[in-house]
Amino acid sequence: MATKRARKTQNQSSSIPVDRISKRPDPVIHHILSFLPTIDVVRLSILAKRWRRIWYSIPSLSFSDSDFSINDRKLFYKFVDECLRIRKMSLRFISDSVVTSFKLDIRYYGGSVRFDKWLSFAVKSKIQELELKMKPKCTNFAYYCLPGDLLKASSLVDVKLTSLKLEASFAISLPSLKSLSLASVELSDKVLHDVLLGCPSLEKLVLKECFDFIIFKFQVQVSCSWRLFALRNGVEFKLKPLIFNLFCTMRNLLVVLGLLASSSILLLAGKLEIFHYLMLFGSKKNH
Numbered sequence: 001m002a003t004k005r006a007r008k009t010q011n012q013s014s015s016i017p018v019d020r021i022s023k024r025p026d027p028v029i030h031h032i033l034s035f036l037p038t039i040d041v042v043r044l045s046i047l048a049k050r051w052r053r054i055w056y057s058i059p060s061l062s063f064s065d066s067d068f069s070i071n072d073r074k075l076f077y078k079f080v081d082e083c084l085r086i087r088k089m090s091l092r093f094i095s096d097s098v099v100t101s102f103k104l105d106i107r108y109y110g111g112s113v114r115f116d117k118w119l120s121f122a123v124k125s126k127i128q129e130l131e132l133k134m135k136p137k138c139t140n141f142a143y144y145c146l147p148g149d150l151l152k153a154s155s156l157v158d159v160k161l162t163s164l165k166l167e168a169s170f171a172i173s174l175p176s177l178k179s180l181s182l183a184s185v186e187l188s189d190k191v192l193h194d195v196l197l198g199c200p201s202l203e204k205l206v207l208k209e210c211f212d213f214i215i216f217k218f219q220v221q222v223s224c225s226w227r228l229f230a231l232r233n234g235v236e237f238k239l240k241p242l243i244f245n246l247f248c249t250m251r252n253l254l255v256v257l258g259l260l261a262s263s264s265i266l267l268l269a270g271k272l273e274i275f276h277y278l279m280l281f282g283s284k285k286n287h
Helices: 002-014 026-033 038-044 049-055 070-093 113-124 148-152 189-198
Strands: 060-064 101-108 129-136 158-162 179-183 204-208 216-220 228-232 242-246 252-257 262-269 274-279 284-286
Touching: 026 049, 038 049, 038 060, 038 070, 060 070, 070 113, 101 113, 113 148
Parallel strands: 060 101, 101 129, 129 158, 158 179, 179 204, 204 228, 216 242, 228 252, 242 262, 252 274, 262 284
Antiparallel strands: none
16 A cells, blocks of 8 residues: 555656756856747746846847837837846846857848947947848838947957948958858948958858949958858849959859859969859859
8 A cells, every 4th residue: 555655656756847957057058048039038037046147147149029029119129128238237247147149130120329239239248149130121221231340349250141231431350250141231342342351360251142342353362261252142143253363271162143144253263172153044154
């Protein structure tokens, strides 16, 4: 009889959920939560005091207005403002509180003051990874222009920008940047030239469907450690000619030209091992 009771008690205790995550060290929990949107991390902070303290020191911040309804845009802005205010305080008073990654994915409705303030926080926090997607609300709407302070952030290592504008009026100095990906970004020939000069540690550059530059002269004559350059446009290419003057250690070059493309390529490369040149249907090529 006693044996049956013991077995029953054992079965009941085994059916009780066990919180195994909370018993993990803080760095492990930080790593797990870094894959979640910030709004979900904040929701988890109500579980216990320890989770609340951990939220104050999560190194990754990720915001997306898709987590809110279209009519709650102001509520989303308020949420981000409050999160950044709390994290700013935690950086002062909590020794292990750092922010190394900042991601923002929103629909852009105009204005810059609020977004400049958010990015200023990211720069002052010395982030290493930045990912921005700010697609305008309609096709003929102006793009958000990156502030000058962001283009001089010495801590940035990996940057991904989508649906933004880079202006030539700002000096570019990103000494630690190793990977730069630009998709649907408005930039001029001068801006692209300044990017090449201002990123001496760059190893990977990806340009996908960028626009507003006509004559593309891609020249790298400085000592660098490039490994990959990818250039892609899916519809119409207006770049004539394409000049690649690569006096560096680049090993992999990828060029993808889209429909109605007409380009000439002049390639001068010292240590290039792989050259991918893909032409979509309907393109013309000379090289």
